[in-house]
Amino acid sequence: MCGPMRGAVIGALLYEGRAKTAAEAEVLAASGTIRFSPCHEHSAVGPMAGIISPSMPVFVLKNEENGNHAYSTMNEGLGKVLRYGAYGPDVIERLKWMETVLYPALKKALAKAGRVDLKNIIAQALNMGDEVHNRNRAATSLFYRALAPAIVRTSPQPERAASVLEFINSNDHFFLNLSMAASKVVLDPAAGIKSSSIVTVMARNGTDFGVRLSGTGDAWFTGPAPVPDALFFPGFTKEDANPDIGDSAITETGGLGGFAIAASPAIVQFVGGSSQDALDYTLQMYEITAAENGVYRIPSLDFRGTPTGIDCVKVVEKGILPFIDTGVAHKKPGIGQVGAGVLSAPAEPFEKAVAGLAARLRR
Amino acid sequence: MCGPMRGAVIGALLYEGRAKTAAEAEVLAASGTIRFSPCHEHSAVGPMAGIISPSMPVFVLKNEENGNHAYSTMNEGLGKVLRYGAYGPDVIERLKWMETVLYPALKKALAKAGRVDLKNIIAQALNMGDEVHNRNRAATSLFYRALAPAIVRTSPQPERAASVLEFINSNDHFFLNLSMAASKVVLDPAAGIKSSSIVTVMARNGTDFGVRLSGTGDAWFTGPAPVPDALFFPGFTKEDANPDIGDSAITETGGLGGFAIAASPAIVQFVGGSSQDALDYTLQMYEITAAENGVYRIPSLDFRGTPTGIDCVKVVEKGILPFIDTGVAHKKPGIGQVGAGVLSAPAEPFEKAVAGLAARLRR
Structure with missing residues (x-):
């Protein structure tokens, strides 16, 4: 741990x-x-x-x-x-x-x-x-x-x-x-669809980054969690940061958070980005998702629905990784938050997940 | 009335x-x-x-x-x-x-x-x-x-x-x-500066549209108020609409409202506009203002300050009229609101105001 x-x-x-x-x-x-x-x-x-x-x-x-x-x-x-x-x-x-x-x-x-x-x-x-x-x-x-x-x-x-x-x-x-929890309660029923490459969970425990696909049951596909780019609180640097941690990437899994960052350009400012960068991040996420949300919409994209339902096959084929907003914890116990920022998910869990789905389809 | x-x-x-x-x-x-x-x-x-x-x-x-x-x-x-x-x-x-x-x-x-x-x-x-x-x-x-x-x-x-x-x-x-009132309390101290062509009041009474300049004392410069383009409530049309009315254009006079509409693309949607239109309206208002607000900022313009301080001379020289958001009242007494929309201020009060300022400078 x-x-x-x-x-x-x-x-x-x-x-x-x-x-x-x-x-x-x-x-x-x-x-x-x-x-x-x-x-x-x-x-x-x-x-x-x-x-x-x-x-x-x-x-x-x-x-x-x-x-x-x-x-x-x-x-x-x-x-x-x-x-x-x-x-x-x-x-x-x-x-x-x-x-x-x-x-x-x-x-x-x-x-x-x-x-x-x-x-x-x-x-x-x-x-x-x-x-x-x-x-x-x-x-x-x-x-x-x-x-x-x-x-x-x-x-x-x-x-x-x-x-x-x-x-x-x-x-x-x-x-x-x-x-x-609103993202979780919407994604859970998407689990267990035969052959489906849709990602139903992205989560990090501060050591590993894990994903689950709809079509691969309870299996977790994991790889090392990266350290986020962040705006650090005074007195802290990336040296102090723990690798990415928490269940909050369920919001991105549901088409919110980093996937909807065009709605929230203030966040990319944390890490020196422009409002155009925020639009571009969201536009990229349409490349790896299956649908556009009918209710959640982005004003600056003329109220286009948020990119929703990550297709793991598209992630691996296109080499476009999910964009995630995150808080940053100190790597030592007892200290607390040291910053907030953004990162791209690591490739390894998605590559393993596609291989896992393929193995299951060959059975 | x-x-x-x-x-x-x-x-x-x-x-x-x-x-x-x-x-x-x-x-x-x-x-x-x-x-x-x-x-x-x-x-x-x-x-x-x-x-x-x-x-x-x-x-x-x-x-x-x-x-x-x-x-x-x-x-x-x-x-x-x-x-x-x-x-x-x-x-x-x-x-x-x-x-x-x-x-x-x-x-x-x-x-x-x-x-x-x-x-x-x-x-x-x-x-x-x-x-x-x-x-x-x-x-x-x-x-x-x-x-x-x-x-x-x-x-x-x-x-x-x-x-x-x-x-x-x-x-x-x-x-x-x-x-x-926050706009009013900021603009009132700008009144009474000799030779200043800055607009300190834009107001409409449902019949006339009036402006006051910093450099022209208590004088009102007026012209007929136009009828706004609007999203009308079911059962009402532009035929029912009273000409533009109210003190709320003091927000635009202070660099908010229609001048900050890039922050609020949902409003141009009322009248069939896109989020790019909202950006464009705000960008145009920089052409007729004297400054950019140091506190009020627009995320989708990379946190650029709102266009603030309408210069009446620029309005008349460039032929760019202040862009105003507004509610729409029924033209008959006793009925109430029939819609909400946008409009450009009429040219006449600004033309008269420049003439009024020029007359005062010639004294």
């Missing part, structure tokens, strides 16, 4: 009360008594280290057309947070507040507000400068607007409601975990 | 309790006992009919650098509303609710929250698909996010706070009156 994931595991064991110190948690984590499993094997997603431990509340998303569900944790904010491998007392305290204040407030508000249409929010956010991976300001705002009255009406005390509103308002990435 | 303004005057007299019926109000309005005066002559702005009557609460904006203030009413929402000339019982009831519930809630919340930086909100909104004239979804969201916790904390009852949040959430144009 890479540094930030080790840090997040330490934090989760402290949060769960399974260890009293980081040293104790490390021993426990290495003892073989803790079971680890990828989120994606449980219809779940988590950004960066992506740790979901038994007591963490999750959002439950429903795909109304197919009846399946997806799950994600709630976003903690930026900086020193569990998903970037930090595990100090402030991190654990925040997680406890999220469990005991934020989660009950959202649960009651959602019950009162009824159905919240995330597809509609994402479609609007793409018209408002978000690609809902590295920019979630608009989607967070729209989600906040939709729920705030119900949060106020169902809260036992106004002060508690205000603290929940402030927590969401303080974090423009609050929606990220929802855009990830 | 044009139809929608007559409707709004009737509504304001009913709201103020100065008349019991529309017929009574019409007689009173025509009697000579009611004084009418342009908002702009009182550091104020109002969209469309722009009626501000004595009991209506207003936002008070401060230009911190110059110390001056500007005022605007609060936005009522869409459809049958006073500013579009409607005056039915629902319109009056809503205005009373705004006076007795919305205004006290916002006043207390603003006192608690302290300074709200509208310049910052507008700068962000331009990165989020708004040009803050015909699109205010992002700016409304950001304003809502900034104030919601304080509204909750200062409200006597949670239900009252929730009703205020719902009112703002139901109206993506809530911020419009603030973007107008």
Whole structure:
């Protein structure tokens, strides 16, 4: 396990009360008594280290057309947070507040507000400068607007409601975990189609980059994860960066994030790019996808639908790799986020996946 | 006075309790006992009919650098509303609710929250698909996010706070009156510079289109207001449309709205335009402006500052007329909004203004 994931595991064991110190948690984590499993094997997603431990509340998303569900944790904010491998007392305290204040407030508000249409929010956010991976300001705002009255009406005390509103308002990435789960819940039903070369999962664990295809069952095809190009926070450089990590590339797998970056030119500015570069990245992604989204559209491309459904065969044939937006974690446990940037997926997992699909077709 | 303004005057007299019926109000309005005066002559702005009557609460904006203030009413929402000339019982009831519930809630919340930086909100909104004239979804969201916790904390009852949040959430144009007043408060200090051909006001009253220059004192230069090209609501056509109306062209005067339409390609779609058209309209406005804004920037133009400070001499010399986004009112009183669209300002007021400035320089 890479540094930030080790840090997040330490934090989760402290949060769960399974260890009293980081040293104790490390021993426990290495003892073989803790079971680890990828989120994606449980219809779940988590950004960066992506740790979901038994007591963490999750959002439950429903795909109304197919009846399946997806799950994600709630976003903690930026900086020193569990998903970037930090595990100090402030991190654990925040997680406890999220469990005991934020989660009950959202649960009651959602019950009162009824159905919240995330597809509609994402479609609007793409018209408002978000690609809902590295920019979630608009989607967070729209989600906040939709729920705030119900949060106020169902809260036992106004002060508690205000603290929940402030927590969401303080974090423009609050929606990220929802855009990830919204992508997951749409992609899961695409799995298991015989002969299909469509990519249903791209995920990174900070060491390897893995993909799954619709036509190759539960198999993971992996290769080493690259280190992203990034805008680093003051005092940090690419030397500090962990290789790419997290389930958030599920947004690109669903045609959002880097695939929709034309909607969000502010992101390529991070790494010195122009708004034309942002258009070009999205235009390239049409080359490796099977369809254009009928609901998610890009204003600066005359409301063309986002490039959706990565065809692994096209990726390998054309040598065009998926373009991914990402956050960057420090490679050591306990430090946290050091930047944000972009990268192209590595070729190896896609090459192996095509070979895997071919082998299956020859059977 | 044009139809929608007559409707709004009737509504304001009913709201103020100065008349019991529309017929009574019409007689009173025509009697000579009611004084009418342009908002702009009182550091104020109002969209469309722009009626501000004595009991209506207003936002008070401060230009911190110059110390001056500007005022605007609060936005009522869409459809049958006073500013579009409607005056039915629902319109009056809503205005009373705004006076007795919305205004006290916002006043207390603003006192608690302290300074709200509208310049910052507008700068962000331009990165989020708004040009803050015909699109205010992002700016409304950001304003809502900034104030919601304080509204909750200062409200006597949670239900009252929730009703205020719902009112703002139901109206993506809530911020419009603030973007107008923010433009007004910035432009007013530009008035009174000797020889300056910079336009400090563009306004329409549904009959005439008027401009004021920095170097020509209180003089208005006017010409007939044109009828906008628009997307009309079902059942209405250009035949129903009143000529262009309202103080909202103060946003264009300040480099926003139609001048920043490259930030908001959804608006040119209303009238069949492409995202390239939106870029082109903004690029043209650089031809007739004196500067580029250092804070308000357009993502799709590589974050170039918005074209700011219309130079009346350039307008007349180059024959390029200011491009304005606008709502469209029915030409008869009492009906309300029938569409939204765009138009070019008429040439006559600008030609007269240049002549007026020249006459003053010859004195």
